[in-house]
Amino acid sequence: MRLTILAPLVAALFIAFTQPAQAERVDSGVPGMLFDHDVPVAMNDGAKLSINIYRPDKPGRYPVLMLMGPYGKDTTMADAPAYRTSWAKLIAKYPDLCKKSSCRYIRFEAPDPERWVPSGYVVIHADVRGAGASPGVLDPFSPRETQDYATLITWAAHQPWSTGKVGLLGTSFQAINQYQVAALRPEGLAAILPWEGAFDQYREIAYYGGILNVAWQFWWEHQVVPNQNGNAGTPLIDSIGGGKDTGLPLSQERLKDNRIDPVGAFARHPFDDAWYHERTPDGRRITVPLLDVANWTDWSTQGYLAAASRQKWLRIQTGDHLTPFYSDQALALQKRFFDHFLKGIDNGWEQEPRVAVQVRHRDGTTWRNEKAWPLPDTNWEPYYLDAASGSMGPTFEAAAPAAKSWPGLGEGLTFTTAPFVNETEFTGPVALRLWVSSSTADMDIFAAVRLIDPEGRDVTFMGNSDPNVPLDLGYLRVSHRAVDPANSTAWQPFHPHVAAEPMTPGQLYPVDVEFMEPTSIVIPKGYRLALTIQGTDFGYGPGAPIVHAKDYDLPDDSHSGLFFAAHPNRDPALYGGTDTIVTGGKHASYLLLPHVPPRS
Known part of the structure; x- marks a missing residue:
């Protein structure tokens, strides 16, 4: 069995949806954008995730864009040692980026709220359980984490500022978990846009051809553990309030007990067993509209091929997986997709080619529209x-x-x-x-x-x-x-x-x-x-x-x-x-x- 062992989610999973959580209102510094910081949202077991909510400063109901990740919802790339190189590459490629936004709220592999809220969207960024301001055991891609995401989606769909429609947007980690939670079919989920995310937990993450992938150890030690909840020694700075945004300090022994080392877990599971089946979605249960943005080098057409969605699109690009996400062209693509499926705007999206490929040449690339994948006349x-x-x-x-x-x-x-x-x-x-x-x-x-x-x-x-x-x-x-x-x-x-x-x-x-x-x-x-x-x-x-x-x-x-x-x-x-x-x-x-x- 796959992730469907968690679905359908029982009614008890979704608690107190219509009751807004207590919020710490912060002056966003951005005209027209309200910012609620560190909002606690209860999960079905009583634990609380900490989320940031960015929304238009005018009455009304708006569709929600959401992501949930381990990297720190309040950590800027420019201030985090693990992300400074990525930030430097991003600014070098798009030197005018921070003229279109204050860049104060750009987070690693996450959409910039300042470029979405003025277009009539609520943006929610959550710290996963055990990371940042969300207490608990840090266990990446686990069934518990996926349950949390489903709970949060339905909570957002029932808020007084929400239209009831939620879309998911983000890259890498925040793309992988889109597939996972979509297979649970939570109430409110209306469309997903996984940007360069793996689908198969065994074949694309833990083991390549049956050979253990230890590259994840660097990711774990340098990008995730520094942001573990309770890590008082983190070098990461809370860009909103200053200081640390990892909650109350915990001892080193407690911190170790509160995290599941993924490479260690991979090594204990050398075959594609039930442990991976709980983490790899059943594509037959993914039926929401889907735009999969893949890369020729690492991640992934597998989600597109596996998903049962009748409304699904695939774009395969080249280049690094971070900087293209923030381009004006990417933003326009993302907005057309979500405007259609979250706002119901007839903008011609249904006529968008189902497959588009960025063909590599010796000295550049060209985009080409296609009808199917693999290409039918191959x-x-x-x-x-x-x-x-x-x-x-x-x-x-x-x-x-x-x-x-x-x-x-x-x-x-x-x-x-x-x-x-x-x-x-x-x-x-x-x-x-x-x-x-x-x-x-x-x-x-x-x-x-x-x-x-x-x-x-x-x-x-x-x-x-x-x-x-x-x-x-x-x-x-x-x-x-x-x-x-x-x-x-x-x-x-x-x-x-x-x-x-x-x-x-x-x-x-x-x-x-x-x-x-x-x-x-x-x-x-x-x-x-x-x-x-x-x-x-x-x-x-x-x-x-x-x-x-x-x-x-x-x-x-x-x-x-x-x-x-x-x-x-x-x-x-x-x-x-x-x-x-x-x-x-x-x-x-x-x-x-x-x-x-x-x-x-």
């Missing part, structure tokens, strides 16, 4: 690998059988196409079928699809969380190689991840590598594609020959994207063996690419 082309020559391409289907090995924890293998003789577009999901063996009982596969210029240099792109990424990344722990045919397609294998099947050393196995995200690239004439297969994190080390799709000052990095695999569960004795790939004949290994015909 030609799925296998690029066969040849271990003898290190080449790949459609013509190697008939290549003679060959094999090549690499050290599991060392440098891997790279297969390269011939230079493309014509400009060629690949836009869509990517798949990889390999025949492999190992000298040990398991092996990890890290795959990177790369664009190579005529001088042999990598062309890299700005990613969701990394300014230096290849075209696509795939992962698989070979003991997790089992595939569920009923839920798989040729371009998207589905691994159940419910048990480990050790390898017999020296035995050959067919495996399908998971690429959770699609890709998009128009390959210029004379450029090549490369596929790197290795047993460690893929990244661009010091001195790597790189050119960038944009002129960025980029750091060297040992890994790309939101994934990092270094962890004790990668025992060198098990994952440091000699790994082998076999190609040709009855053991054809190939990269399946989504070729898109030229558009007229």
